[in-house]
Amino acid sequence: MSVLGFSRPVDWTSFKSKLRRGLTAAGLTATAAACADIALAGPGLSLRAFAGSLGLGLGFGLAIGAVWAGCAQLLARAPRFASWIVWPGLTSWAFAELALSLRAFANLGTRYHALAVGTLVACGLAAIATGLVLVLVQPTRTGTPPLMRAPAWIRWVAALALVIGAVVFVYLDRSQFPGQYPSFHTALRGLALFCITVLILLSGIVFSPRQRTVRNLTLACIALLVLSPFPLLQAPFQPALETMLSRPFAALPLRTGRLLTDFDCDGVSGVLGGGDCEPFDSEVSPQQREIVGNGRDDDCYGGDANPIVAAAHQSRVPVPAKPSPQHVVLITIDTVRPDLMSVYGYERNTTPELARWFADGTKFTRAYAAGGWTSIAVPAILRGVNPRRLQWTRMYETNRYRYLKAPLGAQLRKGETPRAMFLLPLSDPHWSLATYLRRRGMFTAAVVDGGFTEILSKKWGTAEGFDTFVEINLLARNLRNDAQTADQAIEILRNRPQGKPFFLWVHFFGPHARSTRHPGIPLAGDTERDLYEGEITYADQQVGRLLQVIDEQTDRPITVLLASDHGERIHSARSRSHGTDHSEENIRVPLLAKGPGFPTGKVDAVVGAIDLMPTVLDITETPGPPGLDGTSLRVIATSADDYRSRILIVDTFIFDKSAGDTGTTFRLDLVSAVSDPYKLTMNRLDKTLGLHDVDDSALAGRNLLGSRDARDLEAALRTYLAETGGAPLIVDNG
Ligand SMILES: [Zn+2]
Numbered sequence: 001m002s003v004l005g006f007s008r009p010v011d012w013t014s015f016k017s018k019l020r021r022g023l024t025a026a027g028l029t030a031t032a033a034a035c036a037d038i039a040l041a042g043p044g045l046s047l048r049a050f051a052g053s054l055g056l057g058l059g060f061g062l063a064i065g066a067v068w069a070g071c072a073q074l075l076a077r078a079p080r081f082a083s084w085i086v087w088p089g090l091t092s093w094a095f096a097e098l099a100l101s102l103r104a105f106a107n108l109g110t111r112y113h114a115l116a117v118g119t120l121v122a123c124g125l126a127a128i129a130t131g132l133v134l135v136l137v138q139p140t141r142t143g144t145p146p147l148m149r150a151p152a153w154i155r156w157v158a159a160l161a162l163v164i165g166a167v168v169f170v171y172l173d174r175s176q177f178p179g180q181y182p183s184f185h186t187a188l189r190g191l192a193l194f195c196i197t198v199l200i201l202l203s204g205i206v207f208s209p210r211q212r213t214v215r216n217l218t219l220a221c222i223a224l225l226v227l228s229p230f231p232l233l234q235a236p237f238q239p240a241l242e243t244m245l246s247r248p249f250a251a252l253p254l255r256t257g258r259l260l261t262d263f264d265c266d267g268v269s270g271v272l273g274g275g276d277c278e279p280f281d282s283e284v285s286p287q288q289r290e291i292v293g294n295g296r297d298d299d300c301y302g303g304d305a306n307p308i309v310a311a312a313h314q315s316r317v318p319v320p321a322k323p324s325p326q327h328v329v330l331i332t333i334d335t336v337r338p339d340l341m342s343v344y345g346y347e348r349n350t351t352p353e354l355a356r357w358f359a360d361g362t363k364f365t366r367a368y369a370a371g372g373w374t375s376i377a378v379p380a381i382l383r384g385v386n387p388r389r390l391q392w393t394r395m396y397e398t399n400r401y402r403y404l405k406a407p408l409g410a411q412l413r414k415g416e417t418p419r420a421m422f423l424l425p426l427s428d429p430h431w432s433l434a435t436y437l438r439r440r441g442m443f444t445a446a447v448v449d450g451g452f453t454e455i456l457s458k459k460w461g462t463a464e465g466f467d468t469f470v471e472i473n474l475l476a477r478n479l480r481n482d483a484q485t486a487d488q489a490i491e492i493l494r495n496r497p498q499g500k501p502f503f504l505w506v507h508f509f510g511p512h513a514r515s516t517r518h519p520g521i522p523l524a525g526d527t528e529r530d531l532y533e534g535e536i537t538y539a540d541q542q543v544g545r546l547l548q549v550i551d552e553q554t555d556r557p558i559t560v561l562l563a564s565d566h567g568e569r570i571h572s573a574r575s576r577s578h579g580t581d582h583s584e585e586n587i588r589v590p591l592l593a594k595g596p597g598f599p600t601g602k603v604d605a606v607v608g609a610i611d612l613m614p615t616v617l618d619i620t621e622t623p624g625p626p627g628l629d630g631t632s633l634r635v636i637a638t639s640a641d642d643y644r645s646r647i648l649i650v651d652t653f654i655f656d657k658s659a660g661d662t663g664t665t666f667r668l669d670l671v672s673a674v675s676d677p678y679k680l681t682m683n684r685l686d687k688t689l690g691l692h693d694v695d696d697s698a699l700a701g702r703n704l705l706g707s708r709d710a711r712d713l714e715a716a717l718r719t720y721l722a723e724t725g726g727a728p729l730i731v732d733n734g
Helices: 015-039 047-077 080-101 113-136 152-175 182-203 212-227 239-246 248-260 352-360 374-383 433-439 482-495 528-551 609-619 633-638 711-724
Strands: 327-333 362-368 391-398 403-405 418-424 443-448 468-471 502-508 558-564 569-572 575-577 588-594 601-603 648-655 666-674 678-683 688-693
Touching: 015 047, 015 182, 015 248, 047 080, 047 212, 047 239, 047 248, 080 113, 080 182, 113 182, 152 182, 182 248, 239 248, 239 688, 327 528, 327 609, 352 528, 352 588, 362 633, 374 418, 374 433, 374 609, 374 648, 418 648, 433 443, 433 502, 433 609, 443 482, 468 482, 482 502, 482 528, 502 528, 528 558, 528 569, 528 575, 558 609, 588 609, 588 633, 609 633, 648 711, 666 711, 678 711
Parallel strands: 327 502, 327 558, 362 601, 443 468, 443 502
Antiparallel strands: 362 588, 391 403, 391 418, 558 588, 569 575, 648 666, 666 678, 678 688
């Protein structure tokens, strides 16, 4: 091996020499990156994950090195201008594909115009730069590539630029839009590996054992290493898979290996723990739903199960004769994390109003969302069943910001394309909470701010069961905020029909991204976290005004319940998001209750937003339908010890939104069983299971599967998935 910049001008002409250089550079880079990423995964290094990453990284790198060597050999024999056409041509094609998958073209001229232009510019620059670098490292017919022939100082500058490039790409990968835009992240990882590979080519490091025996032995060892991941990672749901897929440079070779072995093109591989139980039948994979009694394990989990589809016998639920003894107010604030609320002990005084008002209420300290996104979480709250029990319809948001329901048919206008796709339970047969309450004579009202989305719109059925339904989204733009939400709710309370018990649901949207600054709200700084805290404080102020008016309603006892639909993860000083994983930040929510029967103080039993409907039914003495997933929080609060071993379910699923895809392919499908203190998360598509201790920060990020007893949690997941059929049920006939 020779020192950087001083490499002896050895042979570049033969195919063998190019192959050696390519294999050394790409092989070393991919292997080192994958292994280092696993080694840096934190305490409790998984040997299986390490060995798997070593073999897959090596195989991945060697394959890329061989492809490069082959192309380089062909181009070395062709006239020089061919390199100038082929390499930039290839990189332009690759980055055009990337831009397409990021919907950069479709988003031009829309609300995301600036981001789309930025994406196109970045892709263009990256295509030019990588194309140029490939031309510069392309060996000529007579030998050494231009970059390697350049003066030493140029090679040093190039080396420095490559190192900086690699660092920048790794930084961007880990700080920007984590969990979103998978192709963007794959590109960043590829670019980082590319920089280091070229650096090694430049350095002149070449692996070439001279003795034949040594060489043969080495080749045998390499072959063994490259093949070892196949038996090593064959079983799905093993901890090594979760570790590898959570580490970017270990995930890249694993995902590539799975992609190349997905023979039936159903998005799932039958090897490397991919979990496709029928690798040559695209009708059978974890993307599919279980079909009752067809003798086939359609979703490759738990055999041929018997899904329980919602039986709509709600009309048989008795209607009580006595009026509700209480009024109930349900306040949901979108996207709020309890650990950033002073009512839960956060050091900054972000929620003084809630802290004051709920001082003599119940604070549930271990509360979870039903789902990671509004569109999954809120329908579950309003129907009292976990998301997978609902029946879903595909919804499209087009580049003209129209919301269209599947089937698309002829709904699209000229030049209009779907730009986002999600699910709403438009034809779900479950009755909503408000329907039961109105039916038994309560006045039901809602004030709902869906922000920039139509997800909670009356148009899509959220108003079902409400006598009054106010949509903040329909107001003039300058009125769509938390102050207006509070004002509208206050107005309803002041004008409500007298003598009737009421149920009021108010959904605030303010803390959801994007952040805005509110006059008079002090901020600790300028980061996204500071702005987010400002939004929470502003929402607290507005909820506070509403709580004052709630205090004036003295004709009947009143219970107030406050929760969020899901949490939020702060990734960097400039970015935050939710719904991309089941971290505590994303799925833990505040849950506060005050009213007759709720004790003062903290309750640390595991509870969830799914408990809200049973709670309201309990408080209003309304019989509910069978099969609700939650339990009354009033019951749990007064006998928390009986609920110590409780297990809650959290769901998150989202479609693959890549270019033009309007199918039913899921990109992310997570389901967690949460207890005290362990949380078991299954990624149905990746076939991984992660067991995490939610209390022990020293173990954070460490997969405890195998070292702790998780049988109850696994059984809960298995039962839930068997009852619901695995993949979410889509019933839109599209
Ligand atoms: Zn939300």
